[in-house]
Amino acid sequence: MAFEKVTREQDYSKWYNNLVEDAGLAQHSSVRGCMVIKPYGYAIWEKMQAELDRRFKETGHENAYFPLFVPKSLFEAEEKNAEGFAKECAVVTHYRLENDPDKPGKLRVDANAKLEEELIVRPTSEAIIWNTYKGWIQSYRDLPLLINQWANVVRWEMRTRLFLRTAEFLWQEGHTAHATKQEAMEETDQMVRVYEEFSRNILAIPTIMGHKTESERFAGAEDTLCIEGLMQDGKALQMGTSHFLGQNFAKAFDVKFASKEGKLEHVWATSWGVSTRLMGALIMAHSDDQGLVLPPNLAPIQVVIVPIYKGLEQLDAISEKIDPIIKSLKAKGISVKFDTRDTHKPGFKFAEWELKGVPVRIAIGNRDLESGTVEVARRDTKEKQKMEFIGLEDNISNLLATMQDAIFNKALSYRNDHTTEVNSWEEFQEVLENKTGFISAHWDGTTESEDKIQQATKATIRCIPFDNPQEDGVCVFSGKPSKERVLFAKAY
DSSP, X not given: OXXXXXXXXXXHHHHHHHHHHHTTSEEEOSXXXXXXXXXXXXXXXXXXXXXXHHHHHHTTOEEOOOOSEEEHHHHTTSHHHHHHHGGGOEEEEEOOEEEOTTSXXXXXXXXXXXXEEEEEEOSSSHHHHHHHHHHHOOBGGGOOEEEEEEEEEEOOOSSOXXXXXXXXXXXXXXXXXXXXXXXXXXXXXXXXXXXXXXXXIIIOOOOEEEEOOGGGSOTTOSEEEEEEEEOTTSOEEEEEEEEEEETHHHHHTTOEEEOTTSOEEEOEEEEEEEETHHHHHHHHHHOBTTBOOOOTTTOSOSEEEEEEOSHHHHHHHHHHHHHHHHHHHHHTTOOEEEOOOSSSOHHHHHHHHHHTTOSEEEEEEHHHHHHTEEEEEETTTOOEEEEEXXXXXXXXXXXXXXXXXXXXXXXXXXXXXTEEEOOSHHHXXXXXXXXXSEEEEEOOSOHHHHHHXXXXXXXXXXXXXXXXXXXXXXXXXXXXXXXXXXXXXXXX
């Protein structure tokens, strides 16, 4: 079961695909472009959900659910949004099938069951939600309206990759309404910082917060904030976005409120979201040629205990010793698996749990019972050490915390080592091809230069970082004056 088909060095893309399937995270579906998320992969996603959901509720948001289908007339009400997603939309045109008289046992679309108006399978929910908000918002007393939904969306992708880009994916989308522009802008900023903290403390992935350029903004937004992570192959991944929508959707759907002064005004809006793409980020930021490396704060199983025994008598003796320890670990909030399967040998189990990225493995045999120790192996560094039964629970708890920090710091070191300042077009190209990673370079602020750089190198502006130092320079491409550096990279 050891994950040895291909290394990252040999073929990063194949390594990724193999790992997703071999570690039991997901598989391709018989439906083109879609995936099946398997139980172990879904357990990780559930932990992500729980951590994010808690943070949303701590910041005053509530969950709701809105329809999967959006009438075409509603979808096209906000023109920029509709135009931005038009080419990715799946459309429902009929509501019934019938038996095919020419092919017994087969079905066909009933030509007489055409819908009066086509339904768009949601690529995002702004249209249906803002049409709903129109009935919910009457006065300033109804604001702010802070709603999130956990849902699936469909964007008809032709070139797919498990977790990173699929036709259907899972996500959360927050949609909020505010009385003032300032309040909406503060919400937009707050939520991107929630994502950054979650990524840092739970995923153990350092990210850079910043603004998207005008050409990279969400369709219909006035400003898009994002977090960008760097993967082990030197490519960037957009891991979360938060959009200041201004009054665009409120005007499109005529969502007004009576202010304290009695005036009718359009509300101010935001939307923000992360998706199962985070699973891809998690895999690519930390994993190695032996399989997954999961940060302890996210691992569905944080500790696996593998007994090494001959006969039931030895297993019973090990179980008697280990059961109180399991209870103590669980009391500390640590998830434990005691792998007593008699269908597989210990070596197989070691390889399997290594592949699945379980942070800590404890091996215990008859000799360990006699010595009062166990062998403890950590997944991230492969280091093994002996630990005594006495105080084992505290030592394991401390080890998990140490590992969480170590995994983050390793990813941070990689990002720091692969963030390079360049001052010329030649240097830009050389670093991009040979060193990879983030390139900090001056840009003249024009879409024209941004497009030409992308055409020439496939690198895009990932973000304009927050608190970017203002400094005079010249654009690496055009030579025109520039006031600040931005971050370029090749990206997923």
